[in-house]
Amino acid sequence: MAEKKISSDIKISEIPESYQRYLDVIYEISKTKRGGWVSNKEIAENLNVEPASVSGMLDKLKKRKLVIWEPRRAIRLTDKGKNYALELSEIHSLLRKFFEKVLNIQNPELVEKITCEIEHHITPKVKNSLNDFLTNYQE
Numbered sequence: 001m002a003e004k005k006i007s008s009d010i011k012i013s014e015i016p017e018s019y020q021r022y023l024d025v026i027y028e029i030s031k032t033k034r035g036g037w038v039s040n041k042e043i044a045e046n047l048n049v050e051p052a053s054v055s056g057m058l059d060k061l062k063k064r065k066l067v068i069w070e071p072r073r074a075i076r077l078t079d080k081g082k083n084y085a086l087e088l089s090e091i092h093s094l095l096r097k098f099f100e101k102v103l104n105i106q107n108p109e110l111v112e113k114i115t116c117e118i119e120h121h122i123t124p125k126v127k128n129s130l131n132d133f134l135t136n137y138q139e
Helices: 017-030 040-047 051-063 079-102 108-121 124-138
Strands: none
Touching (some): 017 040, 017 051, 017 079, 017 108
16 A cells, blocks of 8 residues: 655644654554544553643644644544654655665664654655665665
């Protein structure tokens, strides 16, 4: 299954890394849910934070029109929020390929840890360069 291509005007650096982490987690959980609705508890457990912290962040994400949410209700990404999450997912995939195929790192936990730490700092130009490199490398 091909991943949906992201609009090139999405710039991860436009939103703080803490917001990105929430969007990423909401997106990953939502993929397993009918309708894409996620609970505050699921987010809190996934990020290992208190539900009250999640509520505070959800309020910030809602103000930026990245989630649909009301207190004590399920959460869902808006199209804008989903585009940021998809961009992060695409960057994550490219980085994982780079570490596994190019650098030949065989430890899946290490690859995941490094990828998660770096993905939030990749600019569109770096993403495009990495994509071009991996495409040429695989040929």
